[in-house]
Amino acid sequence: MASWDGNAKLPGLQHSRSSDSYSQNSGSQSHLFSQYCQPYFLRALDCVISTFLEQNDKTSYNACGEAKPCRKSPLQLRIADYGSSFGPTALEHATIGLRSVIAAKSSLKLCEKIEIQWMFCDLPGNDFNALFRSFRPEGPQLQHIVKVITEGVEGYGVKAFAAAVPGSFYSRVLQENSLHFATCTFSLHWLSQVPEDLLDKNSKSWNGGHIWIDSNRPEVLAAYVRQFQQDAKRFLQCRLEEMVEGGILFIAALSRKLSQTSPETDMEFKMFWEDVLQCCWKEMVDEGIIGEQEMDMFNYPFFNLHPSELQTVMDDLENALEVLTLELLEDCLVLPVDVHKNLMSNVEAFAEMNTKRMAALTKPLLRDYLGESRTEDFFRRFHRKTIDKIDRLRHGECSLPSVQIVIAILRKLKQ
Numbered sequence: 001m002a003s004w005d006g007n008a009k010l011p012g013l014q015h016s017r018s019s020d021s022y023s024q025n026s027g028s029q030s031h032l033f034s035q036y037c038q039p040y041f042l043r044a045l046d047c048v049i050s051t052f053l054e055q056n057d058k059t060s061y062n063a064c065g066e067a068k069p070c071r072k073s074p075l076q077l078r079i080a081d082y083g084s085s086f087g088p089t090a091l092e093h094a095t096i097g098l099r100s101v102i103a104a105k106s107s108l109k110l111c112e113k114i115e116i117q118w119m120f121c122d123l124p125g126n127d128f129n130a131l132f133r134s135f136r137p138e139g140p141q142l143q144h145i146v147k148v149i150t151e152g153v154e155g156y157g158v159k160a161f162a163a164a165v166p167g168s169f170y171s172r173v174l175q176e177n178s179l180h181f182a183t184c185t186f187s188l189h190w191l192s193q194v195p196e197d198l199l200d201k202n203s204k205s206w207n208g209g210h211i212w213i214d215s216n217r218p219e220v221l222a223a224y225v226r227q228f229q230q231d232a233k234r235f236l237q238c239r240l241e242e243m244v245e246g247g248i249l250f251i252a253a254l255s256r257k258l259s260q261t262s263p264e265t266d267m268e269f270k271m272f273w274e275d276v277l278q279c280c281w282k283e284m285v286d287e288g289i290i291g292e293q294e295m296d297m298f299n300y301p302f303f304n305l306h307p308s309e310l311q312t313v314m315d316d317l318e319n320a321l322e323v324l325t326l327e328l329l330e331d332c333l334v335l336p337v338d339v340h341k342n343l344m345s346n347v348e349a350f351a352e353m354n355t356k357r358m359a360a361l362t363k364p365l366l367r368d369y370l371g372e373s374r375t376e377d378f379f380r381r382f383h384r385k386t387i388d389k390i391d392r393l394r395h396g397e398c399s400l401p402s403v404q405i406v407i408a409i410l411r412k413l414k415q
Protein backbone atom coordinates (compact mmCIF):
# COMPACT_ATOMS: atom_id res chain seq x y z
CA MET A 1 0.00 0.00 0.00
CA ALA A 2 1.10 3.50 -0.74
CA SER A 3 2.64 5.64 1.96
CA TRP A 4 0.60 8.62 3.13
CA ASP A 5 3.56 10.96 2.83
CA GLY A 6 4.62 12.67 -0.36
CA ASN A 7 2.41 12.30 -3.39
CA ALA A 8 0.71 9.07 -2.45
CA LYS A 9 -3.06 8.84 -2.23
CA LEU A 10 -4.09 10.23 1.10
CA PRO A 11 -7.15 8.76 2.71
CA GLY A 12 -9.01 11.12 4.99
CA LEU A 13 -12.28 11.16 6.85
CA GLN A 14 -15.77 11.01 5.38
CA HIS A 15 -16.82 14.25 3.70
CA SER A 16 -18.27 16.86 6.02
CA ARG A 17 -21.75 16.88 4.55
CA SER A 18 -22.47 13.15 4.59
CA SER A 19 -24.46 11.71 7.49
CA ASP A 20 -21.60 9.34 8.30
CA SER A 21 -19.01 12.14 8.41
CA TYR A 22 -16.62 12.56 11.34
CA SER A 23 -18.16 15.94 12.14
CA GLN A 24 -21.51 14.25 12.80
CA ASN A 25 -20.10 11.12 14.41
CA SER A 26 -17.38 12.28 16.76
CA GLY A 27 -19.53 12.15 19.91
CA SER A 28 -17.47 9.36 21.47
CA GLN A 29 -14.16 11.20 20.90
CA SER A 30 -15.71 14.33 22.35
CA HIS A 31 -16.95 12.37 25.38
CA LEU A 32 -13.61 10.61 25.90
CA PHE A 33 -11.75 13.91 25.72
CA SER A 34 -13.98 15.86 28.09
CA GLN A 35 -14.49 13.04 30.60
CA TYR A 36 -11.00 11.60 30.78
CA CYS A 37 -8.29 13.51 28.89
CA GLN A 38 -9.15 17.19 29.36
CA PRO A 39 -7.56 17.63 32.85
CA TYR A 40 -4.22 16.35 31.47
CA PHE A 41 -4.51 18.59 28.40
CA LEU A 42 -5.16 21.64 30.61
CA ARG A 43 -2.31 20.79 32.97
CA ALA A 44 0.11 20.60 30.03
CA LEU A 45 -1.20 23.84 28.53
CA ASP A 46 -1.03 25.63 31.91
CA CYS A 47 2.59 24.61 32.18
CA VAL A 48 3.33 26.19 28.79
CA ILE A 49 1.38 29.32 29.69
CA SER A 50 3.27 29.84 32.91
CA THR A 51 6.62 29.16 31.23
CA PHE A 52 6.13 31.54 28.35
CA LEU A 53 3.63 34.18 29.42
CA GLU A 54 4.60 34.67 33.04
CA GLN A 55 8.30 34.54 32.25
CA ASN A 56 8.02 36.99 29.36
CA ASP A 57 5.85 39.31 31.42
CA LYS A 58 8.60 39.54 34.09
CA THR A 59 10.77 41.16 31.46
CA SER A 60 8.42 44.13 31.57
CA TYR A 61 9.59 44.98 35.09
CA ASN A 62 12.80 46.91 35.51
CA ALA A 63 15.74 45.83 37.68
CA CYS A 64 14.16 47.45 40.78
CA GLY A 65 10.96 45.49 40.23
CA GLU A 66 9.03 48.57 39.06
CA ALA A 67 6.53 48.00 36.30
CA LYS A 68 7.71 49.26 32.94
CA PRO A 69 5.11 50.40 30.44
CA CYS A 70 3.70 47.38 28.57
CA ARG A 71 5.59 46.48 25.44
CA LYS A 72 4.10 47.61 22.18
CA SER A 73 4.45 44.19 20.55
CA PRO A 74 2.22 41.51 22.09
CA LEU A 75 3.37 38.21 23.56
CA GLN A 76 2.90 35.49 21.00
CA LEU A 77 1.82 31.93 21.65
CA ARG A 78 1.76 29.41 18.81
CA ILE A 79 -0.30 26.26 19.22
CA ALA A 80 -0.85 23.42 16.74
CA ASP A 81 -3.50 20.69 16.72
CA TYR A 82 -2.13 17.70 14.74
CA GLY A 83 -4.85 15.57 13.12
CA SER A 84 -7.43 18.24 13.98
CA SER A 85 -10.02 16.99 11.44
CA PHE A 86 -12.92 19.33 10.63
CA GLY A 87 -15.35 18.07 13.27
CA PRO A 88 -16.63 19.90 16.34
CA THR A 89 -13.78 18.44 18.42
CA ALA A 90 -11.28 20.73 16.61
CA LEU A 91 -13.24 23.77 17.65
CA GLU A 92 -13.90 22.42 21.15
CA HIS A 93 -10.17 21.97 21.75
CA ALA A 94 -9.37 25.48 20.46
CA THR A 95 -12.09 26.97 22.67
CA ILE A 96 -10.83 25.13 25.76
CA GLY A 97 -7.28 26.27 24.97
CA LEU A 98 -8.26 29.92 24.48
CA ARG A 99 -10.36 29.88 27.66
CA SER A 100 -7.33 28.63 29.54
CA VAL A 101 -4.98 31.33 28.22
CA ILE A 102 -7.54 34.04 28.99
CA ALA A 103 -8.04 32.71 32.55
CA ALA A 104 -4.26 32.62 33.09
CA LYS A 105 -3.83 36.16 31.81
CA SER A 106 -6.44 37.31 34.27
CA SER A 107 -5.18 35.39 37.31
CA LEU A 108 -1.52 36.23 36.65
CA LYS A 109 -2.51 39.88 36.12
CA LEU A 110 -0.40 40.00 32.98
CA CYS A 111 -0.38 43.43 31.47
CA GLU A 112 0.94 42.38 28.06
CA LYS A 113 -1.31 41.87 25.07
CA ILE A 114 -1.36 38.28 23.91
CA GLU A 115 -1.73 36.97 20.38
CA ILE A 116 -2.43 33.29 19.85
CA GLN A 117 -1.90 31.55 16.55
CA TRP A 118 -3.94 28.31 16.53
CA MET A 119 -2.93 25.98 13.70
CA PHE A 120 -5.20 23.18 12.52
CA CYS A 121 -2.95 20.55 10.93
CA ASP A 122 -4.29 17.59 8.99
CA LEU A 123 -3.92 15.69 5.74
CA PRO A 124 -4.55 17.77 2.59
CA GLY A 125 -7.85 15.90 2.00
CA ASN A 126 -9.25 17.21 5.32
CA ASP A 127 -12.26 19.48 4.86
CA PHE A 128 -10.61 22.65 6.21
CA ASN A 129 -13.32 24.75 4.55
CA ALA A 130 -16.00 23.02 6.61
CA LEU A 131 -13.93 23.69 9.72
CA PHE A 132 -13.54 27.39 8.99
CA ARG A 133 -17.21 27.69 8.00
CA SER A 134 -18.11 26.37 11.45
CA PHE A 135 -16.48 29.44 13.05
CA ARG A 136 -19.18 32.03 13.58
CA PRO A 137 -20.09 34.64 12.56
CA GLU A 138 -17.85 34.16 9.50
CA GLY A 139 -14.31 33.89 8.25
CA PRO A 140 -11.28 31.84 9.27
CA GLN A 141 -10.54 33.53 12.55
CA LEU A 142 -11.07 32.66 16.17
CA GLN A 143 -11.47 36.15 17.53
CA HIS A 144 -15.21 35.83 18.02
CA ILE A 145 -14.59 32.88 20.39
CA VAL A 146 -12.38 35.16 22.47
CA LYS A 147 -15.19 37.72 22.40
CA VAL A 148 -17.71 35.13 23.59
CA ILE A 149 -15.40 33.96 26.40
CA THR A 150 -14.63 37.48 27.59
CA GLU A 151 -18.10 38.87 26.96
CA GLY A 152 -18.75 41.96 29.04
CA VAL A 153 -15.11 42.25 30.11
CA GLU A 154 -13.28 45.21 28.72
CA GLY A 155 -9.66 45.35 27.65
CA TYR A 156 -8.75 41.70 27.67
CA GLY A 157 -6.07 42.18 25.09
CA VAL A 158 -6.17 38.64 23.73
CA LYS A 159 -6.32 38.05 20.01
CA ALA A 160 -6.62 34.67 18.33
CA PHE A 161 -5.93 33.72 14.73
CA ALA A 162 -6.58 30.45 12.92
CA ALA A 163 -4.55 28.80 10.19
CA ALA A 164 -4.84 25.59 8.20
CA VAL A 165 -1.71 23.49 7.79
CA PRO A 166 -2.16 20.68 5.25
CA GLY A 167 0.38 17.86 5.39
CA SER A 168 1.25 14.60 7.08
CA PHE A 169 2.30 14.79 10.71
CA TYR A 170 4.90 12.18 9.86
CA SER A 171 6.83 15.00 8.20
CA ARG A 172 7.79 18.55 9.18
CA VAL A 173 4.85 20.89 8.59
CA LEU A 174 5.91 23.95 10.62
CA GLN A 175 9.01 26.10 10.94
CA GLU A 176 11.82 25.06 13.25
CA ASN A 177 11.62 26.40 16.82
CA SER A 178 8.26 28.02 16.26
CA LEU A 179 5.74 26.16 18.42
CA HIS A 180 4.94 26.54 22.12
CA PHE A 181 2.25 23.88 22.48
CA ALA A 182 1.36 20.90 20.29
CA THR A 183 -1.66 18.68 20.77
CA CYS A 184 -2.55 15.45 18.99
CA THR A 185 -5.73 13.67 20.06
CA PHE A 186 -7.11 10.39 18.74
CA SER A 187 -5.04 10.52 15.56
CA LEU A 188 -1.80 8.60 16.16
CA HIS A 189 -3.59 5.28 15.61
CA TRP A 190 -3.30 6.03 11.87
CA LEU A 191 0.04 4.64 10.71
CA SER A 192 1.89 6.19 7.79
CA GLN A 193 1.48 2.94 5.85
CA VAL A 194 0.52 -0.70 6.15
CA PRO A 195 3.50 -2.66 7.57
CA GLU A 196 5.16 -4.06 4.44
CA ASP A 197 5.75 -7.53 5.88
CA LEU A 198 2.01 -8.12 6.05
CA LEU A 199 1.88 -8.08 2.27
CA ASP A 200 4.96 -10.26 1.72
CA LYS A 201 4.13 -13.94 1.21
CA ASN A 202 7.65 -14.91 2.25
CA SER A 203 7.47 -13.11 5.55
CA LYS A 204 6.45 -14.66 8.88
CA SER A 205 4.06 -11.73 9.25
CA TRP A 206 2.25 -12.42 5.94
CA ASN A 207 -1.36 -11.62 6.74
CA GLY A 208 -3.17 -13.16 3.75
CA GLY A 209 -6.88 -13.77 4.42
CA HIS A 210 -6.88 -11.19 7.22
CA ILE A 211 -7.30 -7.44 7.21
CA TRP A 212 -5.99 -6.50 10.65
CA ILE A 213 -4.37 -7.90 13.76
CA ASP A 214 -5.45 -11.39 14.71
CA SER A 215 -4.89 -12.04 18.40
CA ASN A 216 -3.75 -15.59 17.61
CA ARG A 217 -0.87 -14.36 15.41
CA PRO A 218 1.83 -12.51 17.40
CA GLU A 219 4.02 -12.04 14.27
CA VAL A 220 1.34 -9.80 12.79
CA LEU A 221 1.14 -7.72 15.94
CA ALA A 222 4.97 -7.51 15.90
CA ALA A 223 4.91 -6.09 12.36
CA TYR A 224 2.38 -3.44 13.42
CA VAL A 225 4.53 -2.58 16.45
CA ARG A 226 7.63 -2.13 14.23
CA GLN A 227 5.74 0.19 11.88
CA PHE A 228 4.25 2.13 14.79
CA GLN A 229 7.66 2.63 16.40
CA GLN A 230 9.17 3.85 13.14
CA ASP A 231 6.27 6.30 12.69
CA ALA A 232 6.21 7.43 16.32
CA LYS A 233 9.94 8.21 16.19
CA ARG A 234 9.47 10.28 13.05
CA PHE A 235 6.45 12.05 14.60
CA LEU A 236 8.35 12.92 17.78
CA GLN A 237 11.49 14.03 15.91
CA CYS A 238 9.46 16.41 13.75
CA ARG A 239 7.59 17.89 16.73
CA LEU A 240 10.86 18.33 18.67
CA GLU A 241 12.24 20.32 15.73
CA GLU A 242 9.09 22.42 15.45
CA MET A 243 8.74 23.16 19.17
CA VAL A 244 10.73 25.79 21.00
CA GLU A 245 12.76 24.69 24.01
CA GLY A 246 10.36 24.45 26.95
CA GLY A 247 7.47 23.71 24.56
CA ILE A 248 5.14 20.82 25.37
CA LEU A 249 3.55 18.12 23.23
CA PHE A 250 0.29 16.63 24.50
CA ILE A 251 -0.94 13.30 23.10
CA ALA A 252 -4.15 11.37 23.76
CA ALA A 253 -4.40 8.09 21.89
CA LEU A 254 -6.19 4.78 21.77
CA SER A 255 -4.23 2.26 23.75
CA ARG A 256 -4.16 -1.35 25.00
CA LYS A 257 -3.96 -2.65 28.55
CA LEU A 258 -1.65 -5.52 27.72
CA SER A 259 1.29 -5.61 25.37
CA GLN A 260 -0.27 -8.60 23.65
CA THR A 261 -3.73 -8.20 22.17
CA SER A 262 -6.16 -9.86 24.48
CA PRO A 263 -9.84 -10.50 23.87
CA GLU A 264 -10.58 -9.86 27.55
CA THR A 265 -9.01 -6.45 27.69
CA ASP A 266 -9.57 -5.19 24.18
CA MET A 267 -13.18 -6.20 23.77
CA GLU A 268 -14.23 -3.40 21.47
CA PHE A 269 -11.37 -4.13 19.12
CA LYS A 270 -11.86 -7.86 19.34
CA MET A 271 -15.54 -7.51 18.55
CA PHE A 272 -15.62 -4.89 15.84
CA TRP A 273 -12.15 -4.81 14.30
CA GLU A 274 -10.96 -8.37 14.56
CA ASP A 275 -14.34 -10.00 14.26
CA VAL A 276 -17.04 -7.95 12.46
CA LEU A 277 -14.75 -6.26 9.90
CA GLN A 278 -12.98 -9.54 9.19
CA CYS A 279 -16.33 -11.37 8.77
CA CYS A 280 -17.60 -8.76 6.29
CA TRP A 281 -14.47 -9.11 4.15
CA LYS A 282 -14.57 -12.91 4.31
CA GLU A 283 -18.27 -13.04 3.41
CA MET A 284 -17.73 -10.82 0.36
CA VAL A 285 -14.79 -12.99 -0.72
CA ASP A 286 -16.90 -16.15 -0.29
CA GLU A 287 -19.62 -14.60 -2.44
CA GLY A 288 -17.07 -13.67 -5.12
CA ILE A 289 -17.64 -9.92 -4.69
CA ILE A 290 -14.09 -9.33 -3.49
CA GLY A 291 -11.21 -11.33 -4.95
CA GLU A 292 -9.12 -13.45 -2.57
CA GLN A 293 -5.99 -11.64 -3.65
CA GLU A 294 -7.66 -8.30 -3.16
CA MET A 295 -8.33 -9.23 0.46
CA ASP A 296 -4.77 -10.56 0.89
CA MET A 297 -3.35 -7.22 -0.20
CA PHE A 298 -5.53 -5.07 2.06
CA ASN A 299 -4.81 -4.28 5.71
CA TYR A 300 -5.99 -1.39 7.88
CA PRO A 301 -3.05 0.93 8.75
CA PHE A 302 -4.59 1.31 12.20
CA PHE A 303 -2.88 0.58 15.51
CA ASN A 304 -3.74 1.14 19.17
CA LEU A 305 -0.45 1.37 21.00
CA HIS A 306 0.74 -0.10 24.28
CA PRO A 307 2.75 2.32 26.52
CA SER A 308 5.83 0.06 26.42
CA GLU A 309 5.96 0.40 22.62
CA LEU A 310 6.12 4.17 22.87
CA GLN A 311 8.48 4.15 25.84
CA THR A 312 11.17 2.47 23.71
CA VAL A 313 10.91 5.27 21.16
CA MET A 314 11.03 7.99 23.81
CA ASP A 315 14.07 6.38 25.41
CA ASP A 316 15.92 6.82 22.09
CA LEU A 317 15.15 10.55 22.21
CA GLU A 318 15.82 11.09 25.92
CA ASN A 319 18.47 13.74 25.26
CA ALA A 320 15.88 15.99 23.68
CA LEU A 321 12.70 15.24 25.58
CA GLU A 322 11.42 14.73 29.07
CA VAL A 323 8.21 12.82 29.77
CA LEU A 324 6.10 14.89 32.16
CA THR A 325 3.05 12.63 32.16
CA LEU A 326 2.35 9.15 30.88
CA GLU A 327 -0.85 7.57 32.13
CA LEU A 328 -2.99 4.72 30.98
CA LEU A 329 -6.68 5.44 31.50
CA GLU A 330 -8.42 2.08 31.69
CA ASP A 331 -12.12 1.33 31.34
CA CYS A 332 -13.08 4.63 29.77
CA LEU A 333 -16.68 4.56 28.58
CA VAL A 334 -16.90 5.66 24.96
CA LEU A 335 -20.38 7.13 25.52
CA PRO A 336 -22.19 8.65 28.50
CA VAL A 337 -23.95 5.90 30.53
CA ASP A 338 -27.50 7.11 29.71
CA VAL A 339 -26.76 7.29 25.97
CA HIS A 340 -25.27 3.80 26.09
CA LYS A 341 -28.31 2.44 27.97
CA ASN A 342 -30.73 3.97 25.46
CA LEU A 343 -28.78 2.49 22.59
CA MET A 344 -28.76 -0.95 24.20
CA SER A 345 -32.55 -0.89 24.26
CA ASN A 346 -32.78 0.08 20.60
CA VAL A 347 -31.02 -2.41 18.37
CA GLU A 348 -31.49 -0.38 15.20
CA ALA A 349 -30.20 2.86 16.74
CA PHE A 350 -27.16 1.07 18.16
CA ALA A 351 -26.29 -0.57 14.84
CA GLU A 352 -26.72 2.72 13.01
CA MET A 353 -24.53 4.62 15.46
CA ASN A 354 -21.83 1.99 15.37
CA THR A 355 -21.85 1.68 11.58
CA LYS A 356 -21.66 5.45 11.08
CA ARG A 357 -18.81 5.64 13.57
CA MET A 358 -16.86 3.01 11.67
CA ALA A 359 -17.75 4.59 8.31
CA ALA A 360 -16.62 8.04 9.49
CA LEU A 361 -13.18 6.59 10.17
CA THR A 362 -12.64 4.02 7.46
CA LYS A 363 -15.00 4.61 4.52
CA PRO A 364 -12.67 6.79 2.41
CA LEU A 365 -9.91 4.19 2.76
CA LEU A 366 -12.25 1.41 1.67
CA ARG A 367 -13.77 3.47 -1.14
CA ASP A 368 -10.30 4.08 -2.54
CA TYR A 369 -9.68 0.35 -2.56
CA LEU A 370 -13.05 -1.25 -3.37
CA GLY A 371 -14.91 1.54 -5.16
CA GLU A 372 -18.25 3.11 -4.26
CA SER A 373 -20.77 0.30 -4.67
CA ARG A 374 -18.78 -2.48 -2.97
CA THR A 375 -18.06 -0.08 -0.09
CA GLU A 376 -21.78 0.62 0.38
CA ASP A 377 -22.42 -3.14 0.26
CA PHE A 378 -19.66 -3.62 2.87
CA PHE A 379 -21.23 -1.20 5.36
CA ARG A 380 -24.71 -2.72 4.91
CA ARG A 381 -23.16 -6.01 6.01
CA PHE A 382 -21.32 -4.30 8.87
CA HIS A 383 -24.65 -2.86 10.06
CA ARG A 384 -26.31 -6.30 9.96
CA LYS A 385 -23.47 -8.02 11.79
CA THR A 386 -23.43 -5.32 14.47
CA ILE A 387 -27.06 -6.18 15.23
CA ASP A 388 -25.99 -9.81 15.73
CA LYS A 389 -23.50 -8.62 18.38
CA ILE A 390 -25.86 -6.54 20.47
CA ASP A 391 -27.01 -9.49 22.58
CA ARG A 392 -23.48 -10.00 23.84
CA LEU A 393 -23.26 -6.34 24.76
CA ARG A 394 -26.69 -6.43 26.40
CA HIS A 395 -25.82 -9.43 28.52
CA GLY A 396 -22.91 -7.57 29.95
CA GLU A 397 -20.26 -9.66 28.21
CA CYS A 398 -18.74 -6.33 27.38
CA SER A 399 -19.68 -2.70 27.94
CA LEU A 400 -17.47 -1.19 25.26
CA PRO A 401 -14.82 0.10 27.63
CA SER A 402 -11.88 1.67 25.92
CA VAL A 403 -8.30 2.26 27.00
CA GLN A 404 -6.68 5.64 26.43
CA ILE A 405 -3.17 6.88 26.95
CA VAL A 406 -2.36 10.48 27.82
CA ILE A 407 1.16 11.81 27.48
CA ALA A 408 2.81 15.20 27.97
CA ILE A 409 6.33 15.61 26.62
CA LEU A 410 8.62 18.58 27.22
CA ARG A 411 11.26 19.69 24.75
CA LYS A 412 14.21 20.01 27.10
CA LEU A 413 16.20 23.18 27.43
CA LYS A 414 19.73 22.80 26.06
CA GLN A 415 22.32 22.85 28.81
Ligand SMILES: C[S@@+](CC[C@H](N)C(=O)[O-])C[C@H]1O[C@@H](n2cnc3c(N)ncnc32)[C@H](O)[C@@H]1O
Binds near residue numbers: 089
Ligand atom coordinates in the same frame (compact mmCIF):
# COMPACT_ATOMS: atom_id res chain seq x y z
C1 LIG B 1 -10.26 10.43 14.48
S1 LIG B 1 -9.73 11.95 13.84
C2 LIG B 1 -9.35 12.84 15.33
C3 LIG B 1 -9.80 14.26 15.26
C4 LIG B 1 -9.60 15.11 16.51
N1 LIG B 1 -8.20 15.32 16.82
C5 LIG B 1 -10.32 14.61 17.74
O1 LIG B 1 -9.74 14.57 18.82
O2 LIG B 1 -11.52 14.28 17.63
C6 LIG B 1 -8.11 11.56 13.21
C7 LIG B 1 -7.55 12.65 12.32
O3 LIG B 1 -6.17 12.37 12.07
C8 LIG B 1 -5.89 12.74 10.73
N2 LIG B 1 -4.67 12.06 10.28
C9 LIG B 1 -4.46 10.73 10.09
N3 LIG B 1 -3.20 10.52 9.66
C10 LIG B 1 -2.61 11.74 9.56
C11 LIG B 1 -1.32 12.18 9.15
N4 LIG B 1 -0.39 11.31 8.75
N5 LIG B 1 -1.06 13.49 9.19
C12 LIG B 1 -2.00 14.41 9.57
N6 LIG B 1 -3.24 14.04 9.98
C13 LIG B 1 -3.55 12.73 9.97
C14 LIG B 1 -7.13 12.29 9.98
O4 LIG B 1 -7.24 12.89 8.72
C15 LIG B 1 -8.22 12.72 10.96
O5 LIG B 1 -8.67 14.00 10.72
